[in-house]
Amino acid sequence: MRQYIISNIHTLRKWRQKGVVAQFKGEHFDADTMDFVKIGQGSIGGKARSLAFMSALLQEHPEIHEKFLEINIVIPKTLVISTDGFEAFVSQNHLEHFVREDFTDEEVTEGFLKADMPEWLVSELEAYLSQVKYPLSVRSSSLLEDAQFQPYAGLYETYMIPNNHPDISLRLKHLITAIKLVYASTYYEGPKSFTRSILSQAQEEAMAVIIQQVAGEEYGDFFYPAGSGVAMSHNFYPFSHMKPEEGIINIALGLGKTVMEGEKSLRFSPKHPNILPQFSTVDDILANAQRFFYALRIKGYSDELNFGEYSNLEKREVDDAKDEFPVRVFASTYVPEEHRIRDTSYIPGPKILTFAQILKYNSLPLPQLLCEILELGRKGMGCPVEVEFSINLSSEKNGKSDFFFLQMRPMVAEEERFEVQITQKEIEKAFCHSSQALGNGKNEEMADIVYVKPHDFKPEATMQMAEEVGQINAALLKDKRPYLLVGPGRWGSFDRWLGIPVKWKNISGIGAIIELRNEKLRSDPSQGSHFFQNITSLGIHYITVTEGSGDYFDWEWVASLPAVQETTFLRHVRLEKPMILKIDGRKSQCVIFH
Numbered sequence: 001m002r003q004y005i006i007s008n009i010h011t012l013r014k015w016r017q018k019g020v021v022a023q024f025k026g027e028h029f030d031a032d033t034m035d036f037v038k039i040g041q042g043s044i045g046g047k048a049r050s051l052a053f054m055s056a057l058l059q060e061h062p063e064i065h066e067k068f069l070e071i072n073i074v075i076p077k078t079l080v081i082s083t084d085g086f087e088a089f090v091s092q093n094h095l096e097h098f099v100r101e102d103f104t105d106e107e108v109t110e111g112f113l114k115a116d117m118p119e120w121l122v123s124e125l126e127a128y129l130s131q132v133k134y135p136l137s138v139r140s141s142s143l144l145e146d147a148q149f150q151p152y153a154g155l156y157e158t159y160m161i162p163n164n165h166p167d168i169s170l171r172l173k174h175l176i177t178a179i180k181l182v183y184a185s186t187y188y189e190g191p192k193s194f195t196r197s198i199l200s201q202a203q204e205e206a207m208a209v210i211i212q213q214v215a216g217e218e219y220g221d222f223f224y225p226a227g228s229g230v231a232m233s234h235n236f237y238p239f240s241h242m243k244p245e246e247g248i249i250n251i252a253l254g255l256g257k258t259v260m261e262g263e264k265s266l267r268f269s270p271k272h273p274n275i276l277p278q279f280s281t282v283d284d285i286l287a288n289a290q291r292f293f294y295a296l297r298i299k300g301y302s303d304e305l306n307f308g309e310y311s312n313l314e315k316r317e318v319d320d321a322k323d324e325f326p327v328r329v330f331a332s333t334y335v336p337e338e339h340r341i342r343d344t345s346y347i348p349g350p351k352i353l354t355f356a357q358i359l360k361y362n363s364l365p366l367p368q369l370l371c372e373i374l375e376l377g378r379k380g381m382g383c384p385v386e387v388e389f390s391i392n393l394s395s396e397k398n399g400k401s402d403f404f405f406l407q408m409r410p411m412v413a414e415e416e417r418f419e420v421q422i423t424q425k426e427i428e429k430a431f432c433h434s435s436q437a438l439g440n441g442k443n444e445e446m447a448d449i450v451y452v453k454p455h456d457f458k459p460e461a462t463m464q465m466a467e468e469v470g471q472i473n474a475a476l477l478k479d480k481r482p483y484l485l486v487g488p489g490r491w492g493s494f495d496r497w498l499g500i501p502v503k504w505k506n507i508s509g510i511g512a513i514i515e516l517r518n519e520k521l522r523s524d525p526s527q528g529s530h531f532f533q534n535i536t537s538l539g540i541h542y543i544t545v546t547e548g549s550g551d552y553f554d555w556e557w558v559a560s561l562p563a564v565q566e567t568t569f570l571r572h573v574r575l576e577k578p579m580i581l582k583i584d585g586r587k588s589q590c591v592i593f594h
Contacts, residue, residue, distance in 0.1 A: 021080065051210070076215055078212045157188075230388050251268075327353070431553070450485050469507060472570060580592070
């Protein structure tokens with residue numbers, strides 16, 4: 001896998017040399033004709049390279065455009081501030097110490113916001129904004145994302161700004177604030193601890209920044225795409241007729257934060273869009289359908305914006321947008337007196353996001369297009385890929401819809417380099433058995449188990465649980481003791497009602513993780529979220545135990561072990577000898593025994 005990715009990083013650089021990315025010059029810039037430009041002479045970082053690479057691939061393969069004539073396949077207009085902008089900013093303001101010393105994220109943020117942006121960069125950004133007045137996304141494009149062949153998914157910050165105020169000086173202020181905050185996230189605790197997991201110690205980072213047109217349309221006071229999601233070449237949880245190599249898609253109404261933060265979204269195979277395990281019954285649909293989505297407010301916003309919670313986005317209820325075009329297209333209607341869901345939004349009743357018009361009636365050939373995009377990316381990169389995308393729907397009868405390609409990165413689907421045999425005797429003596437486990441191999445390094453006490457679990461207290469995990473993790477990390485982490489629902493979900501919303505810094509010492517599905521929390525597995533991508537990229541074994549299905553975790557045995565530490569919701573126990581964890585990657589089967 002690594003050899004594939006290394007060779008294709010070189011390919012990415014070649015595309016840049018072919019002129020896909022033009023140099024920004026204020027006096028010659030034309031926003032209507034120049035789609036991909038950069039400020040500065042430094043590196044454009046991993047994310048920007050992937051955009052340039054995919055732009056070149058789409059130009060090289062016009063047949064994909066010809067095959068889907070009803071869809072505009074585009075990359076949003078993009079400006080990249082290369083790494084010399086970051087280096088000049090850090091050097092000019094003497095901010096280098098933030099990488100070496102221990103500072104809280106809040107202290108780093110304060111230091112970066114007080115600092116002055118280099119005048120040459122401010123001048124270039126002002127020239128850019130004089131022509132660009134559509135909403136903008138300000139995202140990281142890190143060197144380490146490229147150099148270490150790791151996704152660093154979601155560890156750096158992204159901010160969106162409306163960029164439609166009549167006063168250009170205010171728009172410039174918003175843009176500079178967003179850039180400073182992305183720069184600051186380079187030195188946040190999460191990325192530094194993730195880097196230490198790979199390199200053994202934090203390493204000085206250089207950050208490029210992508211300023212990109214936000215995909216979407218205006219709906220009242222808000223701006224958002226009809227749908228956003230992530231497409232993955234490899235499906236870790238195939239179901240029914242699905243095959244792992246056929247890939248998997250997660251899609252949600254609105255901006256992609258819903259999918260990336262592990263909130264409720266719809267998962268389907270692009271080869272089998274009608275097989276929807278989380279929508280098996282009417283009750284399943286009502287329980288699992290997306291109820292909230294993210295949009296950018298473009299009218300009536302504060303001059304200071306809100307760079308805190310949700311990074312300038314607002315979390316809206318689907319019901320509040322029931323008259324807006326995307327909801328009318330994607331929603332079905334629940335008919336309570338029939339306990340039935342009808343695939344139309346034009347009758348009275350609660351609206352339920354089922355995406356039936358795409359998945360059942362093929363009003364937009366999105367599954368077929370995503371198959372093509374994944375295959376194009378896989379061949380281009382030489383390995384499985386993850387693709388982030390958004391779509392806009394045309395309200396015209398014969399109008400074209402838009403498919404926006406937002407990002408592509410190598411996907412770490414662990415290679416089965418040797419066969420792991422799990423015997424019946426091992427299954428019988430195991431304290432944990434799972435038929436949904438990721439990875440392949442054997443782990444004999446863990447003697448510690450940290451678990452959420454099942455009888456004390458309260459869905460409303462998951463944020464406190466995350467803090468308690470972080471406290472125990474810090475001590476075990478200091479002692480270099482990898483551990484098994486066990487708890488209900490989706491680990492790392494932004495939606496605290498679906499699981500425990502830990503961040504990487506809370507669990508940076510783990511050796512393996514178990515997510516329990518039971519009557520208290522029966523959310524779908526975490527596949528598709530940023531947290532999940534980072535866990536799998538590090539080769540950390542990720543085990544799903546669906547209690548009552550033949551999978552099991554021996555609570556009585558674990559409870560009999562003496563506690564090293566106990567908190568309100570967690571218990572930490574230690575074995576005399578390391579446990580043995582085995583995963584057969586061919587069967588997705590796992591046993592853990594002692």
